[in-house]
Amino acid sequence: MRAVYPDREDVVIRDGVEVHYEVYGDGEPTLFFIPASPITHSRIWKGLIPHLARHYRVLTLDGRGNGKSSRPTDPRAHSQEVVLGDLLAVLDASDTPSAVFIAHCHANSWAVALAAANPDRVDALVAIEPGVPYLGTPQPHWVETAQHWDEILESPTGWQLNNRHAITTRHREWVEFFFGEQLVEPHSTKQHDDAVEWALESTGDVLAAGEEGFDFGLPDRETADGIYRSLDLPTLTIHGDRDICQHVDRGRAFAEITGGDLVILAGAGHLTPARDPVAVNLAIRQFVDKTRGIPMPSHVWPRGMSRRKKALFLSSPIGLGHVHRDLAIAEELRAVVPDLEIDWLAQHPVTPVLEGAGEKVHPASGWLASESGHIASEASGHELHCFQALRRMDEILVANFMIFQEVVEEGLYDLVIGDEAWDVDYYWHENPELKRASNVWLTDFVGYLPMPDGGEHEAYLTADYNAEMIEHIARFPRIRDRAIFVGNADDIYPAVFGPDLPKIRDWTEEHFQFSGYITGFTPPAAGLAEEWRSELGYQPDEKVCIVTVGGSGVGRALLEKVIEAYPIAKERMPELRMVAVAGPRIDPDSLPSRPGLEVHGYLEGLYRHLAVCDLAVVQGGLTTTMELAAAQRPFLYFPLYNHFEQNFHVRHRLDQYGAGRHMDFRSTDPDLLAEAIATEVGRQVHYHPVETDGAQRAARLIAELI
Amino acid sequence: MRAAYPDRAGHVERDGLGLGYEVFGQGEPTILLLPTWTIIHSRFWKMQVPYLARRNRVITYDGPGNGRSDRATDPARYSAESYAADAVAVLDACAVERAVVVGLSLGAQYATRLAALHPERVIGLALIGPALALGEPLPERAGIVESFQRPYPQDPQGWEKYNLAYWHDHYQDFAEFFFGQVFPEAHSTKPIEDAVGWALEGGPDILEAEASRPRPEVPDTEIFTEIDRPVLILHGTEDRIQPHRAGEEAARLSQGALVSMMGSGHMPNVRDPVRVNLLLRDFLERLSR
Numbered sequence: 001m002r003a004v005y006p007d008r009e010d011v012v013i014r015d016g017v018e019v020h021y022e023v024y025g026d027g028e029p030t031l032f033f034i035p036a037s038p039i040t041h042s043r044i045w046k047g048l049i050p051h052l053a054r055h056y057r058v059l060t061l062d063g064r065g066n067g068k069s070s071r072p073t074d075p076r077a078h079s080q081e082v083v084l085g086d087l088l089a090v091l092d093a094s095d096t097p098s099a100v101f102i103a104h105c106h107a108n109s110w111a112v113a114l115a116a117a118n119p120d121r122v123d124a125l126v127a128i129e130p131g132v133p134y135l136g137t138p139q140p141h142w143v144e145t146a147q148h149w150d151e152i153l154e155s156p157t158g159w160q161l162n163n164r165h166a167i168t169t170r171h172r173e174w175v176e177f178f179f180g181e182q183l184v185e186p187h188s189t190k191q192h193d194d195a196v197e198w199a200l201e202s203t204g205d206v207l208a209a210g211e212e213g214f215d216f217g218l219p220d221r222e223t224a225d226g227i228y229r230s231l232d233l234p235t236l237t238i239h240g241d242r243d244i245c246q247h248v249d250r251g252r253a254f255a256e257i258t259g260g261d262l263v264i265l266a267g268a269g270h271l272t273p274a275r276d277p278v279a280v281n282l283a284i285r286q287f288v289d290k291t292r293g294i295p296m297p298s299h300v301w302p303r304g305m306s307r308r309k310k311a312l313f314l315s316s317p318i319g320l321g322h323v324h325r326d327l328a329i330a331e332e333l334r335a336v337v338p339d340l341e342i343d344w345l346a347q348h349p350v351t352p353v354l355e356g357a358g359e360k361v362h363p364a365s366g367w368l369a370s371e372s373g374h375i376a377s378e379a380s381g382h383e384l385h386c387f388q389a390l391r392r393m394d395e396i397l398v399a400n401f402m403i404f405q406e407v408v409e410e411g412l413y414d415l416v417i418g419d420e421a422w423d424v425d426y427y428w429h430e431n432p433e434l435k436r437a438s439n440v441w442l443t444d445f446v447g448y449l450p451m452p453d454g455g456e457h458e459a460y461l462t463a464d465y466n467a468e469m470i471e472h473i474a475r476f477p478r479i480r481d482r483a484i485f486v487g488n489a490d491d492i493y494p495a496v497f498g499p500d501l502p503k504i505r506d507w508t509e510e511h512f513q514f515s516g517y518i519t520g521f522t523p524p525a526a527g528l529a530e531e532w533r534s535e536l537g538y539q540p541d542e543k544v545c546i547v548t549v550g551g552s553g554v555g556r557a558l559l560e561k562v563i564e565a566y567p568i569a570k571e572r573m574p575e576l577r578m579v580a581v582a583g584p585r586i587d588p589d590s591l592p593s594r595p596g597l598e599v600h601g602y603l604e605g606l607y608r609h610l611a612v613c614d615l616a617v618v619q620g621g622l623t624t625t626m627e628l629a630a631a632q633r634p635f636l637y638f639p640l641y642n643h644f645e646q647n648f649h650v651r652h653r654l655d656q657y658g659a660g661r662h663m664d665f666r667s668t669d670p671d672l673l674a675e676a677i678a679t680e681v682g683r684q685v686h687y688h689p690v691e692t693d694g695a696q697r698a699a700r701l702i703a704e705l706i
Numbered sequence: 707m708r709a710a711y712p713d714r715a716g717h718v719e720r721d722g723l724g725l726g727y728e729v730f731g732q733g734e735p736t737i738l739l740l741p742t743w744t745i746i747h748s749r750f751w752k753m754q755v756p757y758l759a760r761r762n763r764v765i766t767y768d769g770p771g772n773g774r775s776d777r778a779t780d781p782a783r784y785s786a787e788s789y790a791a792d793a794v795a796v797l798d799a800c801a802v803e804r805a806v807v808v809g810l811s812l813g814a815q816y817a818t819r820l821a822a823l824h825p826e827r828v829i830g831l832a833l834i835g836p837a838l839a840l841g842e843p844l845p846e847r848a849g850i851v852e853s854f855q856r857p858y859p860q861d862p863q864g865w866e867k868y869n870l871a872y873w874h875d876h877y878q879d880f881a882e883f884f885f886g887q888v889f890p891e892a893h894s895t896k897p898i899e900d901a902v903g904w905a906l907e908g909g910p911d912i913l914e915a916e917a918s919r920p921r922p923e924v925p926d927t928e929i930f931t932e933i934d935r936p937v938l939i940l941h942g943t944e945d946r947i948q949p950h951r952a953g954e955e956a957a958r959l960s961q962g963a964l965v966s967m968m969g970s971g972h973m974p975n976v977r978d979p980v981r982v983n984l985l986l987r988d989f990l991e992r993l994s995r
Contacts, residue, residue: 293992294992295936295963295992296936296938296963296965296988296989296992297963298957298963298964298965298966299965299966300965300966300967300968301965301966301967301968301981301985302967302968302969303891303967303968303969303970303978305891305892305969306968306969
């Protein structure tokens with residue numbers, strides 16, 4: 001899922017070539033994003049659009065040759081004149097009299113030409129890694145390979161692939177090499193995969209035509225120099241100083257010749273909008289506001305000592321489990337720090353639970369891009385590839401981080417408590433100067449683990465993500481003021497982070513404090529359990545089996561299988577009463593019905609039902625299974641396929657408590673499932689007891705910071 | 707030792723009276739830090755000067771009656787219009803065409819008249835705890851004008867000390883009371899001591915002359931209609947000298963920005979210097995675009 005979708009999209013058609021554009025937001029001014037087509041398209045801006053569209057109007061286009069635009073292979077269809085015509089047509093079609101142009105790499109050459117010819121259409125220019133001919137130092141590999149562009153080379157490698165015949169016949173090899181060279185920053189696998197994927201949406205023929213067309217109508221050095229000097233508009237140049245596509249000296253020269261601002265991102269390469277989206281967002285925002293002369297805003301500044309103690313609590317919406325434990329922590333925290341004000345930055349399905357508990361949800365929560373929606377969109381059948389889903393959540397994380405950062409700065413919070421707030425943890429380590437409050441990191445698992453199906457490549461990727469996390473914390477120990485593992489050291493999965501990386505347990509024990517498990521609920525004692533059963537309408541002689549699949553929308557497959565098993569189990573055990581809960585994202589009426597089977601969309605106080613049932617059938621999510629473990633209920637659990645957390649971390653933890661019966665979804669047919677239900681229902685279990693003071697322990701650890 | 711010493715210090719004579727000014731640093735635009743009520747002199751800007759002068763030329767000067775300026779006893783010399791003329795004389799002496807003008811308390815009266823009468827000399831106005839007659843005064847100060855020249859009670863309390871005879875008899879006690887009100891923030895002993903010390907460099911005769919100053923020619927309620935410059939108001943919510951709502955009204959009339967400094971008193975530039983410095987810097991940067 002994307003972080004934002006356009007409010008409007010359309011194409012302009014010029015000489016039969018469709019050029020696609022998108023419009024987001026309705027602020028002032030319009031920012032016109034021009035990608036370096038045809039090797040890439042408008043998705044290169046995905047880390048910037050959500051943030052900037054909240055403040056301005058954003059217009060993007062897919063330059064001809066890639067994305068949702070046509071793919072002409074005639075070089076003349078890629079000349080500067082033709083491309084400038086596209087840009088003007090998109091401005092007109094989108095009702096944009098003028099805009100701040102934001103261009104990457106060689107697209108800056110078009111932006112400059114358009115600004116020179118049509119100064120009334122360009123308010124200002126943000127030149128990112130600008131490919132503006134003749135300025136600064138050209139990279140030697142471009143100069144060299146250009147001389148052999150048309151030759152047929154024998155087994156070209158590396159930069160030699162920049163050659164018409166190589167590009168057209170070995171397109172993938174070239175783009176993989178090219179982006180591999182560009183992403184000089186460690187841990188750039190996602191940016192690399194994205195860039196290659198976008199490039200491969202086009203073809204080698206189009207790319208070669210684009211290269212050749214770029215030179216048509218290009219001014220000579222003297223004319224170009226005159227154009228640069230005559231530009232009468234504010235410019236901001238953003239340039240990574242390790243850029244090996246456009247040398248940073250070129251950016252420096254452009255800033256100097258236009259008398260504009262210059263932001264050098266030291267240590268960064270050619271794709272700063274993708275690799276350093278936060279820094280680029282902030283630089284653009286500051287520049288645009290400066291050029292518009294935004295007057296000083298009225299506001300309140302409370303003296304330090306006049307401030308009430310304030311915490312911002314971020315509760316992960318992935319799964320419904322976090323909110324209950326976070327509410328329990330908040331309650332205990334208020335007992336220790338009575339004058340603490342807590343605001344919540346959260347999203348569905350967490351927000352209704354918070355509101356129901358009388359908590360204050362920060363209004364900016366409404367801007368957050370949906371993480372749970374993304375996860376639901378990644379699931380199918382009884383499967384959720386959790387690591388890849390998190391990886392593909394990158395643009396949502398940066399979009400939500402930008403919102404968080406505004407909230408934390410404006411709200412003058414003393415403390416940020418992030419329960420698996422991946423965005424805050426990642427981007428504060430990437431942009432450590434933005435940290436504005438004490439910071440607590442809470443998690444119930446440490447370490448991405450590869451699934452066997454993912455093969456070597458996934459093992460490489462998870463190790464890379466783990467290594468980045470380890471390096472983050474080693475380099476900036478000041479970002480996490482407190483890291484709390486919700487659980488005990490024995491719960492940590494016995495594995496290493498990856499080749500040549502430490503053991504997860506050793507590292508976690510060194511870098512975390514342990515709160516013990518936090519259920520958010522206290523299981524009822526024996527007498528109370530009977531009271532609850534009777535209140536919930538369960539008879540003493542009934543064997544109650546609750547089937548629940550959580551809130552993420554994954555689970556129809558399991559529900560359907562259990563429903564199929566129900567008549568078989570019921571025949572074997574007439575006292576069986578089955579209650580299925582579909583959750584907020586599955587329509588209960590869409591499930592098959594069986595006589596005697598109860599199906600609910602939502603069950604008020606589900607935890608009470610689980611706490612007194614005779615059996616539960618669930619997926620492998622931590623919260624629900626641990627609630628059942630704490631309540632000493634028998635349960636069957638089916639981890640989602642390819643979900644590393646459910647298959648490794650949760651299963652290992654349940655084994656520590658001796659809780660639950662692990663089941664494999666595919667190999668369990670309705671007969672086997674009916675048998676397991678009949679065997680397990682009502683069985684007396686003796687799990688290792690789950691601690692009940694976790695929230696209090698976590699609260700005490702947090703309270704030391706405030 | 708001071709944190710920064712002037713690059714140039716001089717005197718300019720206007721209408722027979724010498725005014726001592728100091729110039730720090732260089733860089734455009736120039737920032738003119740105006741005098742305030744003459745009970746104290748220009749050292750009350752000591753927390754701003756070193757910071758602002760690192761990037762801009764900063765001019766401070768003592769108003770008539772205190773510091774390095776002559777001790778005027780003619781009430782006319784203390785009118786807002788006269789202060790505006792002094793400011794122009796100082797700018798001229800420093801060969802400065804235009805400046806961003808910052809005024810504290812009564813300094814806001816001077817700043818607004820400078821901007822209204824000499825708009826070509828002013829880029830923008832930052833007014834801190836402005837003493838402008840916009841709405842009702844604070845209740846505890848409501849009667850001070852009427853009782854000012856009457857005999858004071860035997861054991862005067864609070865604002866009863868705002869009394870001409872009491873000034874002459876117990877000047878230091880008045881100053882200690884007054885600056886106690888100026889700094890309601892906890893732990894303000896040093897700012898109070900500083901201000902009382904500066905007050906003791908002047909005296910009751912000066913304050914008596916100042917108290918008889920003519921009213922402004924254009925009332926405060928109308929002055930902003932004659933000003934066409936960006937305005938920033940900083941006002942403490944705990945200001946016991948000029949109510950915060952007067953700052954709100956000044957922001958409304960001037961269409962300027964209001965920064966409400968929650969928990970601050972009348973001189974946040976001394977008590978919350980870092981925030982005031984950063985706000986002035988932000989205002990300056992927006993002005994120079």
